[in-house]
Amino acid sequence: MAEHMAGIGISIRxxxxxxxxxxxxxxxxxxxxMTKAELNEKHSHVLGLKDINIDMPGGGIQVxxxxxxxxxxxxxxxxxxxxxxxxxxxxxxxEDVVKMNEAQLREFRRHKTAMVFQxxxxxxxxxxxxxxxxxxxxxxxxxxxxxxxxxxxxxxxxLDGFEDNYPNQLSGGMQQRVGLARALTNDAPILLxxxxxxxxxxxxxxxxxxxxxxxxxxIRKTVVFITHDLDEALRLGDRIAILRDGEVVQQGTKQEIVxxxxxxxxxxxxxxxxxxxxxxxxxxxxxxxxEPKGMPILTGTVLEIAAKKxxxxxVPEAHVTDASGAVLGKLAINEVISAMVTPVxxxxxxx
Amino acid sequence: MDWFTEFPAMDTERLTAxxxxxxxxxxxxxxxxxxxxxxxxxxxxxxxxxxxxxxxxSPWPLVILGFAIIAWLASxxxxxxxxxxxxxxxxxxxxxWEDTMxxxxxxxxxxxxxxxxxxxxxxxxxxxxxxxxxxxxxLDVMQTMPSFVYLIPxxxxxxIGRVPGLIAVMVYAIPPIIRLTNLGIRLVxxxxxxxxxxxxxxxxxxxxxxxxxxALPTIMAGVNQTxxxxxxxxxxxxxxxxxxxxxxxxxxxxxxYFTLGVFNGLAIVGIAIIxxxxxxxxxxxxxxxxxxxxx
Numbered sequence: 001m002a003e004h005m006a007g008i009g010i011s012i013r014x015x016x017x018x019x020x021x022x023x024x025x026x027x028x029x030x031x032x033x034m035t036k037a038e039l040n041e042k043h044s045h046v047l048g049l050k051d052i053n054i055d056m057p058g059g060g061i062q063v064x065x066x067x068x069x070x071x072x073x074x075x076x077x078x079x080x081x082x083x084x085x086x087x088x089x090x091x092x093x094x095e096d097v098v099k100m101n102e103a104q105l106r107e108f109r110r111h112k113t114a115m116v117f118q119x120x121x122x123x124x125x126x127x128x129x130x131x132x133x134x135x136x137x138x139x140x141x142x143x144x145x146x147x148x149x150x151x152x153x154x155x156x157x158x159l160d161g162f163e164d165n166y167p168n169q170l171s172g173g174m175q176q177r178v179g180l181a182r183a184l185t186n187d188a189p190i191l192l193x194x195x196x197x198x199x200x201x202x203x204x205x206x207x208x209x210x211x212x213x214x215x216x217x218x219i220r221k222t223v224v225f226i227t228h229d230l231d232e233a234l235r236l237g238d239r240i241a242i243l244r245d246g247e248v249v250q251q252g253t254k255q256e257i258v259x260x261x262x263x264x265x266x267x268x269x270x271x272x273x274x275x276x277x278x279x280x281x282x283x284x285x286x287x288x289x290x291e292p293k294g295m296p297i298l299t300g301t302v303l304e305i306a307a308k309k310x311x312x313x314x315v316p317e318a319h320v321t322d323a324s325g326a327v328l329g330k331l332a333i334n335e336v337i338s339a340m341v342t343p344v345x346x347x348x349x350x351x
Numbered sequence: 352m353d354w355f356t357e358f359p360a361m362d363t364e365r366l367t368a369x370x371x372x373x374x375x376x377x378x379x380x381x382x383x384x385x386x387x388x389x390x391x392x393x394x395x396x397x398x399x400x401x402x403x404x405x406x407x408x409s410p411w412p413l414v415i416l417g418f419a420i421i422a423w424l425a426s427x428x429x430x431x432x433x434x435x436x437x438x439x440x441x442x443x444x445x446x447x448w449e450d451t452m453x454x455x456x457x458x459x460x461x462x463x464x465x466x467x468x469x470x471x472x473x474x475x476x477x478x479x480x481x482x483x484x485x486x487x488x489x490l491d492v493m494q495t496m497p498s499f500v501y502l503i504p505x506x507x508x509x510x511i512g513r514v515p516g517l518i519a520v521m522v523y524a525i526p527p528i529i530r531l532t533n534l535g536i537r538l539v540x541x542x543x544x545x546x547x548x549x550x551x552x553x554x555x556x557x558x559x560x561x562x563x564x565x566a567l568p569t570i571m572a573g574v575n576q577t578x579x580x581x582x583x584x585x586x587x588x589x590x591x592x593x594x595x596x597x598x599x600x601x602x603x604x605x606x607x608y609f610t611l612g613v614f615n616g617l618a619i620v621g622i623a624i625i626x627x628x629x630x631x632x633x634x635x636x637x638x639x640x641x642x643x644x645x646x
Contacts, residue, residue, distance in 0.1 A: 109551035
């Protein structure tokens, strides 16, 4: 469907969530600056999310990263309103999810979103095929059409031949493939993934990330991906938002986050990252003065690859070009290596 | 200090007046509405009569064959099927066939009614904490009230016979299925429910696709308990004219016929085991998908 190709953007505005018996009583105080600790101590309400503002462009992967208790799973549940916000707006396309009534919300969930869960949440009494058709069954499509779509996605996630198995007969990785196939079969423009790969072994997790990235090239859905793992965030995310204690501490592209961590909290994460695989030459190149020297390197190439190319051909300097061959800037090998190894903390980065 | 050594009870006159007033009120109620209840229960009476007639007038080999087929379909086990056939043959050989069939008919009808009424009530309880809080004390009373006490209002309302007996048995046997349906619904994995919501399930789709199937093993345990309670109550209900294995037991108590009591008692044990094993095997088969675990 054409509208899916463009992707539907999601815009979260001034979102607050307070957990407790009477959240509305404290929303104004929180907006006026009451802290999470104060709210908890004096009124025994928990501040789940505080003034969240995130714009997620359509057709890209937005990662929301944070440790446990940061509110990331709460946040993703606001997008399809499995959790109701205390205040704020969740604009999907041009509709505010918060203002929908029950019937509208149901239609929205059926046609606009699909979700993949950390604990898979498959129906244990249904086979792989019966699980995969679930979304379409709820929509009331003819059974034949349901199965046709489902079989296509089962095959795409690599589960051919397992259609008639029960979830209990499958490994964790395979169960999550079912979860992914179930979500994709729904053919919704928005894919919500709540720590979808966190319960899997590292190798299988890598494998699933590859599956997702390969699929995304083709389906171009708006993916919201929740994770506590920075490597996963950097591998998948077109954009990353980092959450801490219910607040967004930084958001931007992965390069912005790695190169310019907003505070000590983020730089402590970022320190362990293999920067050579994240940062691209565009972030390091200097404006070209004079003739381009050395070899051409395509824009978007990561530093690790650029350094390898330059050392292999033994040139100290190179220039960055776009796809048409136009020169964008120059690149020196010492700059490349320096950007790869220097663990920048947020103070020196700001300087 | 009288009040300290002897409980300051209500004085006898007022107590008698109270009891009389309640009795009178209920009697007036039964006089006014007894007929209405009887008419309303006519379909139940008809159904009960039909089932009993089917079991008592059909040739015994056909009845045994029927039971064997049901046992086989439910359990898929030769052992259980053979056990059913042998038990029924023994009961017949000891000349308790007709009484046993009457008891089986009563148990089956009471269980079916308990299921029809109990499962929806259990579902409502499972969905609402308020309804659960309201019904729990009622169920507690139903389960702890001595079973003989049930018989009094039922007899006052409907007289003696099959239908009042059936009502008494059903009321006695219904709590487990209500409780276990409620429990089953409440134990359904929250993650799976959330997934069902996330895909836009309506309440009915959620109930039909997720809650009921996942609660079914627990509900089956409730059905099993209900059958056992119904069988236990059938003997007591013989006091208000329910025919079947209970009547000879009652006669045996009154006249100290030891062997008669034991034989009929054993026949009840026999059919209890038949029902229990068959329904449990069926419940287990429903959970087959949970057994094959990835190695």
